[in-house]
Amino acid sequence: MTTPLPALLVRLADNKYLLGRRFSEWSTAAPALEAAVAAAAMTQDELGHARSLYAALQSAPDGPDAYLNEGRRLQRLGAPILRRPFRHWAEFVAAAGLFDRAMTLVFEAARNCGYEPLRQRAAKILQEEWFHGQYGQGWLRQLAAGPKTRAAMQAAVDQFWQPTADWLATVEAGARAANVLTKNTEALRQAWLDETRAVLSGCGLRAP
Amino acid sequence: MTTPRPPGANAGAPETRSLWAALQDVADPEFPVSVVDMGLIYGLRREGATARVQLTFTAMGCPGMDFIVHDIRARLLQEPGISRVELEIVWDPPWTKNRLTEKGRERLQRLGMAV
Numbered sequence: 001m002t003t004p005l006p007a008l009l010v011r012l013a014d015n016k017y018l019l020g021r022r023f024s025e026w027s028t029a030a031p032a033l034e035a036a037v038a039a040a041a042m043t044q045d046e047l048g049h050a051r052s053l054y055a056a057l058q059s060a061p062d063g064p065d066a067y068l069n070e071g072r073r074l075q076r077l078g079a080p081i082l083r084r085p086f087r088h089w090a091e092f093v094a095a096a097g098l099f100d101r102a103m104t105l106v107f108e109a110a111r112n113c114g115y116e117p118l119r120q121r122a123a124k125i126l127q128e129e130w131f132h133g134q135y136g137q138g139w140l141r142q143l144a145a146g147p148k149t150r151a152a153m154q155a156a157v158d159q160f161w162q163p164t165a166d167w168l169a170t171v172e173a174g175a176r177a178a179n180v181l182t183k184n185t186e187a188l189r190q191a192w193l194d195e196t197r198a199v200l201s202g203c204g205l206r207a208p
Numbered sequence: 209m210t211t212p213r214p215p216g217a218n219a220g221a222p223e224t225r226s227l228w229a230a231l232q233d234v235a236d237p238e239f240p241v242s243v244v245d246m247g248l249i250y251g252l253r254r255e256g257a258t259a260r261v262q263l264t265f266t267a268m269g270c271p272g273m274d275f276i277v278h279d280i281r282a283r284l285l286q287e288p289g290i291s292r293v294e295l296e297i298v299w300d301p302p303w304t305k306n307r308l309t310e311k312g313r314e315r316l317q318r319l320g321m322a323v
Contacts, residue, residue: 048269052299123300124268 003062004175005115011077011171012103013053018082019100020046025085026092038135039092045128046100049121056117081163090143094156096136097199099164102192104129106171109181109188118180137199144203154205161208168192223254230287234279237272241315243280247307250298258292259284264303 020043027040082099086092107122107129143153172185183191197207231249232242243249243263251262261280265273281293305323308316316323 044269044271045267046269048267052268120299121268124302127302127304128268 004173004178005118005180006057006060006062007173008106008110008171008175008180009053009057009060009118011173012106013050013057014076014078015082015099015103015167016046016053017050018078019095019103020044020050022082022086022095023092026089030092031089035089035139042096042132042135045132049125049128052121052124056121059117060115079163079167081160088152088156090149090152090156091159093136093139093143093153094160096132097140098157098160098196099167100129100132100136101196102164102168102188104133105168105188105192105195106181109183112182114179140199140205141203144205150205157200157205158208165189165193221254224252226287227252227254227259227284227290230283231280234276234283237275239316239319239321241312243276245309245312245315247303247309247312248276251296254290257289258294259287259290260294260296262296262298264298266303268299
């Protein structure tokens with residue numbers, strides 16, 4: 001991986017793909033019918049984002065051959081925490097509220113990217129992710145408020161916290177300097193930390 | 209980029225108007241509403257024997273994308289003098305229900321959709 005733009009596109013696409021896979025596993029297992037439908041809709045969105053980002057990679061300048069075809073790539077850049085099924089609905093909620101939100105912050109920073117295919121996709125992804133954010137936070141508050149679910153929600157937050165922060169630390173990789181993103185690693189991380197701490201505090205959960 | 213409005217069959221040069229009219233025949237796979245009245249067409253013009261289409265979708269994960277692209281291409285190729293169709297997928301500005309034409313909105317409302 002030699003240049004920031006293809007590196008960023010692959011990193012975003014791989015994680016969107018994995019998140020879609022994980023969400024899909026709850027489309028028949030969520031705690032309520034409406035939640036299952038939402039999981040299916042969110043799956044469709046995430047896989048659509050991934051598909052579109054892989055397509056953008058095809059036209060990215062300086063895209064290394066080894067990364068242009070998702071099927072041929074041996075190395076995927078998905079976060080380890082997304083590589084195994086979620087064991088509890090609270091992990092779905094933490095993935096939506098923490099990890100998915102972190103990815104959305106990256107797209108916010110790509111909204112004025114000089115590479116039009118990414119800039120255009122960012123606009124649509126941000127539109128669709130607004131609903132994911134609302135949904136994730138709604139469930140976060142609901143599980144945090146339940147005496148029987150609060151511990152599971154806190155455990156899921158604890159589980160996703162550091163991997164999400166670590167992922168944000170790797171995602172920028174020169175993209176700010178190349179004018180692909182408007183924020184550097186530290187600014188992205190700080191924005192995510194500030195926002196997430198406020199959300200957790202608002203529903204009585206502890207930020208690790 | 210400003211929000212484009214679908215100009216419909218009465219706008220533009222005569223040769224472009226026929227293309228807009230042709231796309232009225234192409235229905236969204238999920239609703240009996242044309243891609244024009246759904247507001248999916250962001251741009252349409254004729255350059256010689258080529259029809260150039262700027263198109264969006266309601267969602268990035270829209271399962272009907274390939275159907276829509278296929279149907280638009282097939283219908284425009286039926287137009288006299290058109291032998292090539294170039295499609296460009298556009299995501300900005302994102303589609304919202306404000307892009308529906310009045311006809312599209314009325315039809316969806318008759319089907320019970322809240323638009």
